[in-house]
Amino acid sequence: MEKIDAILREERLPVVLAALGELGYGGITISQVRGHGRQRGVVQQWRSSEFRVDFLPKVKIEMIVADGDVDKIVNAIVENARTGAVGDGKIWTTPISRLVRVRTGEVGEAAI
Numbered sequence: 001m002e003k004i005d006a007i008l009r010e011e012r013l014p015v016v017l018a019a020l021g022e023l024g025y026g027g028i029t030i031s032q033v034r035g036h037g038r039q040r041g042v043v044q045q046w047r048s049s050e051f052r053v054d055f056l057p058k059v060k061i062e063m064i065v066a067d068g069d070v071d072k073i074v075n076a077i078v079e080n081a082r083t084g085a086v087g088d089g090k091i092w093t094t095p096i097s098r099l100v101r102v103r104t105g106e107v108g109e110a111a112i
Contacts (some may be wrong), residue, residue: 001096006061008089029062
């Protein structure tokens with residue numbers, strides 16, 4: 001089992017969720033987060049004044065999936081989240097050594 005974490009643009013979330021839904025993966029946690037990458041924020045203009053926004057709004061997706069499903073889920077996220085512009089986000093995976101479903105006590109992949 002692996003945990004997939006993805007930081008994405010907020011506006012790409014509906015498209016990514018639709019793609020994940022087509023794959024049949026509904027177990028997901030979504031959080032609104034703020035941050036920046038190499039671009040260190042952006043300069044925006046409002047009423048002829050410029051101001052800097054250091055931490056941009058993003059969404060974080062977290063999923064725990066079976067080892068055999070990691071690549072297809074990551075690929076689906078990448079294909080549907082990519083705009084080709086700076087700030088599209090990052091995806092990383094982390095091995096999960098133990099998973100327990102609290103309601104039933106199921107352990108391991110049965111708890112996914």
